[in-house]
Amino acid sequence: MATAGNRGKITAEEIWAVAPGERRQVGVIHIVLTALLIGIGFVVGAFGSISFPLGFGVNFFWTGIAVQQVGSIWFGIWGVIAGTIFPFFSNAIAGTPFYVSAAYIPANLFQAFLPAFAFRYFKGDIRLNKGRDFVILISAMVISSAVGALWSVLVVLRSFGLLTTNSVPLFLWGWFGGNVVAGLVFNIILLKALSGVVIRSTAFVKRWLA
Amino acid sequence: MNKTLLGYVPERSPIYAIHPFVKLFFLLVASLFPLFISAPEWNFGLIIFVLLLMLYSRIDMRIMRIYVPVAISMASIIFLAYVVLGGFHPEFIEIGRLLGIRVYWERIRDAIVVYFRILPMIVMMVFFLNTSRERDVIVAMRTLRIPFVVTYVFAMALRAAGMVIEDFGIVRQAEQARGFDTHGKSLPYRLRKYVMYMIPLFALSLRRAEEFSNALIARGFAFTGPASKIKRADYVLTHYRFTRLDAVLTALIGLAFSALLVLRYGFGWFTLDRSVFLPRLEDLLLHR
Numbered sequence: 304m305a306t307a308g309n310r311g312k313i314t315a316e317e318i319w320a321v322a323p324g325e326r327r328q329v330g331v332i333h334i335v336l337t338a339l340l341i342g343i344g345f346v347v348g349a350f351g352s353i354s355f356p357l358g359f360g361v362n363f364f365w366t367g368i369a370v371q372q373v374g375s376i377w378f379g380i381w382g383v384i385a386g387t388i389f390p391f392f393s394n395a396i397a398g399t400p401f402y403v404s405a406a407y408i409p410a411n412l413f414q415a416f417l418p419a420f421a422f423r424y425f426k427g428d429i430r431l432n433k434g435r436d437f438v439i440l441i442s443a444m445v446i447s448s449a450v451g452a453l454w455s456v457l458v459v460l461r462s463f464g465l466l467t468t469n470s471v472p473l474f475l476w477g478w479f480g481g482n483v484v485a486g487l488v489f490n491i492i493l494l495k496a497l498s499g500v501v502i503r504s505t506a507f508v509k510r511w512l513a
Numbered sequence: 514m515n516k517t518l519l520g521y522v523p524e525r526s527p528i529y530a531i532h533p534f535v536k537l538f539f540l541l542v543a544s545l546f547p548l549f550i551s552a553p554e555w556n557f558g559l560i561i562f563v564l565l566l567m568l569y570s571r572i573d574m575r576i577m578r579i580y581v582p583v584a585i586s587m588a589s590i591i592f593l594a595y596v597v598l599g600g601f602h603p604e605f606i607e608i609g610r611l612l613g614i615r616v617y618w619e620r621i622r623d624a625i626v627v628y629f630r631i632l633p634m635i636v637m638m639v640f641f642l643n644t645s646r647e648r649d650v651i652v653a654m655r656t657l658r659i660p661f662v663v664t665y666v667f668a669m670a671l672r673a674a675g676m677v678i679e680d681f682g683i684v685r686q687a688e689q690a691r692g693f694d695t696h697g698k699s700l701p702y703r704l705r706k707y708v709m710y711m712i713p714l715f716a717l718s719l720r721r722a723e724e725f726s727n728a729l730i731a732r733g734f735a736f737t738g739p740a741s742k743i744k745r746a747d748y749v750l751t752h753y754r755f756t757r758l759d760a761v762l763t764a765l766i767g768l769a770f771s772a773l774l775v776l777r778y779g780f781g782w783f784t785l786d787r788s789v790f791l792p793r794l795e796d797l798l799l800h801r
Contacts, residue, residue, distance in 0.1 A: 334665070358590030358591070395638055402544060467600065470595070474594075
């Protein structure tokens, strides 16, 4: 029952629950958001790719992970689409060859998808109010970055002949560490600072599409 | 000069006589060439060819200075991956030691092959980005009949990137005006404070998303529902004609790729065995 103390406070379950009679549908704003997220990720990702490069699009500290994962947590499939596409452009600006960037798409798709899925499946609070929410976030970040690193290094870079077997660990840890460390710095602060505003906006995606 | 996301494209250039689709087709197809060429002298020739194209297109070649650090860091990474972390291989020919690390001829050869595969791809991307405006990419996509919503998202993303760069500058100036200064501070401190830029950028983008969507709805744009099924005129395509020259160039690019494949797999061209440069380098390193 709503009281003066908790009126207006939204619980973690309520964040994701579609209220009876509430109609949510895809709108122009979702398309616009996808484009804007690609634009932000383009700039932020290029900053990381140019500033802290290891090589071939792998970075020691990739700031784009914040846009990739926070965008997908807030905006569902639209954030996942943006998170999959923008690294292609930010890598291109940083000098990564066209087809190498294209081959990274599955890795970026998984890195964007998993945090969004984890919060929706476990009904986590995106405002990170409890320890459980942090566990969901960090676990999703670690697992998605690990899978992304394995795909990118073992499948992409080895297939193109860009690495030797002995240099694989360096690039694996570079990709994984570069994403996780940057994610720990930026994801948490962004989610805590802006989630309260995003939840109340019409752009927030409760399910996957709307 | 016309300003774009990357820098400037020449205001007048013979490259503008070519349809944007041909430029995109060249990027997509010609970027594949190095993947099928092992002999580094052929890939070096490809680099020279693209640089000559850039000269012909009146691109300010000083833009290449931006990519010199990229080329150097790429060489360093490949050297690190192939030579320093090359491992122990008694089956390879050891040509010397570098600070206790065994240096093998086969690893140097492979590093050179990889480096000269990557460089042409980078140069081709630079050529494309320096001769294509946002509108050119959109025209190329619409020529390929890519759905309007996909093209629109792409166009807005490019425009949004430019706006984010401007917002970044504004936020930075605002913070400097308030006494925020990272000069002389450590790298971890700067990285932590970088979040102070990201939060305003996200907040500005969220507000902008509402404004853009209201503007689009007010103009009758819709991506779902009956309103989205209205066929819109591709006005921008009326400014570009696909001429006979464009058709010839497209055919030439396709033929060149086919010829490459035939020569490579049918006659063994462009392989390491047919390289002229590598045996001479091997002689030089082994018999110095």
